[in-house]
Amino acid sequence: MYHYTDFDDAFLKSRNAQFRAQVERRIDGSLTEDEFKPLRLMNGLYLQLHAYMLRVAIPYGTLNSSQMEKLAYIADKWDKGYGHFTTRQNIQYNWPELRDVPDMLDALAEVNMHAIQTSGNTIRNVTADHFAGAAADEVADPRPVAELIRQWSTDHPEFQFLPRKFKVAVSGASADRAVIKAHDIGLQIVRQGDDIGYRVIIGGGLGRTPMIGKVLYDFVSGEDLLPTLEAIVSVYNLLGRRDNKYKARIKITVHENGIEDIRARVDARYNLIRDQFTGVDQQMLARIEADFVRPTFLKGDEAPYHSAYQHDPLFRSWADTNLSDHRNPDYAIVSISLKAHGKTPGDATSRQMRLMAQLAKRYGHDELRISHEQNVILPHVHKGDLPSVYYALKAEGLGTANIGLISDIIACPGMDYCALATARSIPIAQEIATRFDELKLEHDVGPLKIKISGCINACGHHHVGHIGILGLDRAGVENYQITLGGDGTEDAAIGERAGPGFSATEIIPAVERLVLAYLDLRTEPSETFLQTYRRLGLAPFKAALYPETQAANAA
Amino acid sequence: MPKPFTPKVITANALLEGDVIYQTLTGWSRSLQDAEVLTDEAHADLRMIEAEAQADAVVGVYLADVIMDGDVPTPTHFREDFRATGPSNYAHGKQELRKQEHI
Ligand code: HEM
Ligand code: SF4
Numbered sequence: 001m002y003h004y005t006d007f008d009d010a011f012l013k014s015r016n017a018q019f020r021a022q023v024e025r026r027i028d029g030s031l032t033e034d035e036f037k038p039l040r041l042m043n044g045l046y047l048q049l050h051a052y053m054l055r056v057a058i059p060y061g062t063l064n065s066s067q068m069e070k071l072a073y074i075a076d077k078w079d080k081g082y083g084h085f086t087t088r089q090n091i092q093y094n095w096p097e098l099r100d101v102p103d104m105l106d107a108l109a110e111v112n113m114h115a116i117q118t119s120g121n122t123i124r125n126v127t128a129d130h131f132a133g134a135a136a137d138e139v140a141d142p143r144p145v146a147e148l149i150r151q152w153s154t155d156h157p158e159f160q161f162l163p164r165k166f167k168v169a170v171s172g173a174s175a176d177r178a179v180i181k182a183h184d185i186g187l188q189i190v191r192q193g194d195d196i197g198y199r200v201i202i203g204g205g206l207g208r209t210p211m212i213g214k215v216l217y218d219f220v221s222g223e224d225l226l227p228t229l230e231a232i233v234s235v236y237n238l239l240g241r242r243d244n245k246y247k248a249r250i251k252i253t254v255h256e257n258g259i260e261d262i263r264a265r266v267d268a269r270y271n272l273i274r275d276q277f278t279g280v281d282q283q284m285l286a287r288i289e290a291d292f293v294r295p296t297f298l299k300g301d302e303a304p305y306h307s308a309y310q311h312d313p314l315f316r317s318w319a320d321t322n323l324s325d326h327r328n329p330d331y332a333i334v335s336i337s338l339k340a341h342g343k344t345p346g347d348a349t350s351r352q353m354r355l356m357a358q359l360a361k362r363y364g365h366d367e368l369r370i371s372h373e374q375n376v377i378l379p380h381v382h383k384g385d386l387p388s389v390y391y392a393l394k395a396e397g398l399g400t401a402n403i404g405l406i407s408d409i410i411a412c413p414g415m416d417y418c419a420l421a422t423a424r425s426i427p428i429a430q431e432i433a434t435r436f437d438e439l440k441l442e443h444d445v446g447p448l449k450i451k452i453s454g455c456i457n458a459c460g461h462h463h464v465g466h467i468g469i470l471g472l473d474r475a476g477v478e479n480y481q482i483t484l485g486g487d488g489t490e491d492a493a494i495g496e497r498a499g500p501g502f503s504a505t506e507i508i509p510a511v512e513r514l515v516l517a518y519l520d521l522r523t524e525p526s527e528t529f530l531q532t533y534r535r536l537g538l539a540p541f542k543a544a545l546y547p548e549t550q551a552a553n554a555a
Numbered sequence: 556m557p558k559p560f561t562p563k564v565i566t567a568n569a570l571l572e573g574d575v576i577y578q579t580l581t582g583w584s585r586s587l588q589d590a591e592v593l594t595d596e597a598h599a600d601l602r603m604i605e606a607e608a609q610a611d612a613v614v615g616v617y618l619a620d621v622i623m624d625g626d627v628p629t630p631t632h633f634r635e636d637f638r639a640t641g642p643s644n645y646a647h648g649k650q651e652l653r654k655q656e657h658i
Contacts, residue, residue: 029611049638050642
C-alpha cells in the first residue's frame, strides 16, 4: 500500500498543529463560530444533531491492520467504542468533543491518516472499486491512479474554492463497483489493443437533481490523464454556477451547456495547459505503483475449505453470498457484512475492528477495504483459511451471510445524527432487515439492493437502489418515498418514483408487498428483482404498493 | 394579521461537547424540561440576543416551538423530539445515565 513521503508527513503535522491552534482560539473566544466553521469543516469536523462528528478519509477505501487498529483505539478513547463506515469510504465518529479532536487527528497522523478534504468545495476523498487489486475481472488496479489524483488535488492552489464539492471515483474493471457514473468525474481503466487508458465520464451525481454521468472521452492515455482532469476541473471552476448552490455541481454545468460544449472547452483548455505536464506525474505514478505491488500469494491446502463447505450449511451459505472471485484461483475476496439483521448499517465496534485487523494480518496479507456499500473487505484470503476466518467473524457478530441481499442495506445516518435530515433512515433499515430475517426469504429473493437516504441530498444513494427509500418531512410527520429500478453499476439508472409516500409504520409492509409481488412476477428464480422490473416496468409493482387505489379503480 | 406568538424555547449546541442544550432562567441545561418557556415575543427577542452573545459557550442558537404538557414543555416537531432525546439506534447521548449538568 501507499507509504507517506516525508513531504506528506510534514504537511499533515503542520495542518494538525494549525488546527489545534484554531480549536484553542475558538474555545478561548477569539474565533467566532462563523470564522471557525469553515476551518473545522476543512478538517472533517461537523456539528451534527447531538454532537460533533469527525469524518476521516480512507482514500480509495484501503487500510492496513495498524490503521484499522488505530481506528478502534480512537473509537474507545475519544468516542463511544464504535465507528460508522459510510458510502464515501470514510469512517465517521459520532461523539467526539471539540477539545479532543486535535488529539484524534494526531493519532490518525501516526498511521498516515487524516480528515482533510472530507468537506468543503474541494476535490474530495477519491474513491475506488473496493475489490481493487484482487478482482478477477480487473484490467488494472485503480488505486495507484486514485493516489496520483489525491496527490495532485490535495491542496491544489487553483481548486480549493470550486463552485461546489467535487467527487472522483475510479474503477479498474468493466463491472462497476464504484458507482463511477454517479460522480462528478468517473474513470474506468480500459484496454485498447495493448494500451491501457481511461474512459472519462463526467457530470454524474445524485442529490436534488440526480444525473447519470456522460462519457466525455472514450479513451485517454495515461500521460494525458492529469492534464485532462486539470482541464475539466478548471473549465468547471470557471463555468460552474456560483449563484445557486443547488445548481453548482458539474452535473448541472454539463446539463445546461451540453456535453459537446463542455468537450470543446475542455479540449481548448487542455491544449493550453498540456505543456505544463512534463511527465513528472508519470514518474510519480511509477513510484506509487511500486507501493501497490500485489502480495506474494501463497500456495496452500484448500481442503479445509471444501470440508467446511460440505459439512457446515452455515459456512456454505456464507461462502455462497459473501465471497467473490479472486484473480488468483486459490484465493477468494471476503466481504464482511456490517449489516447484521437489526443492527445499524455500517457500524462496527472497536472489538470488531480489532478482530478484522487481526484477521487481515493473519490471513489477509495485511489488507482491508471499506466498500461504498458500508461493508469491510478482506481482499486476499487463501481458500484454505476461509473457515478460520468465518468462524472468527461469526463469534464477533460479523458472520452475517447477506452480501448483496435485501438486508445488505445502505442507509445514511439520517435524523438520528445528521443536522440536514428530514427523516430517520437507520430504524427503517433495521426494521426491513429484521422483517425479512423473520420471513426467512432473503436468500430466495436473491440480489436486491435497498438504499435509504434521510433527505434529498441522497447520501444513501437511494436513486440507484433497486428499491430506493427517501425520508421526507410531510407536514411534521416522517414520510418515505419509494423509487424503483435504480442501478448503480455499469448499467446505471436513476430509479423511478413509485407514487405517494408512506409513513414510518407503513413503509415496512409496503416493501414487503413489493418483494412478494416480485416473487410472483419473476419468470424463474434466477430472474432478479431488477431484471423483472426492467421487463415489466412500474405498473405491477405499483399495483402491489397501492392495493387500495387498484381496488378503487376497479370499482 | 401577524401570527399569534406560540410558546418557544431557546436551544443550541454546547460548544465543547456539541450536545443539545436549552436556555433556562439562570443559564443552560441539557434537558428540555428545565427550559425557560417564552410566551411573549418581545421577551423572546431579548433572550435570543442574550443567548447569541454567549458565542464562546454555545453554537447555533435558535427558537424552537413547544407545547405545554402541564408545566412541561414538549416539542411540536419530531426533529426537536429527537434532539431532546438522542438517537434511536443506541441509548447514547441524553439517554445515557447522566446527572443534569449546567454549563
Ligand atoms: C452527516 C453529515 C452529512 C452531511 C452534512 C452531508 C451533506 C451532504 C450534502 C449537502 C449533499 C448534497 C450535495 C449536492 O447535491 O450538491 C450530500 C451528498 C452526498 N453525500 Fe453527504 N452528508 C453527510 C453524511 C454523509 C454520509 C454518512 C455519507 C455516506 C454514507 C455521505 C455521502 C454522500 C453522497 C454519496 C452524496 C451524493 C452524491 C453526490 O455528491 O452527488 N454523506 N451530502
Ligand atoms: S442524505 Fe441527508 S440525512 Fe442522509 S446523511 Fe445526507 S444530508 Fe444527512
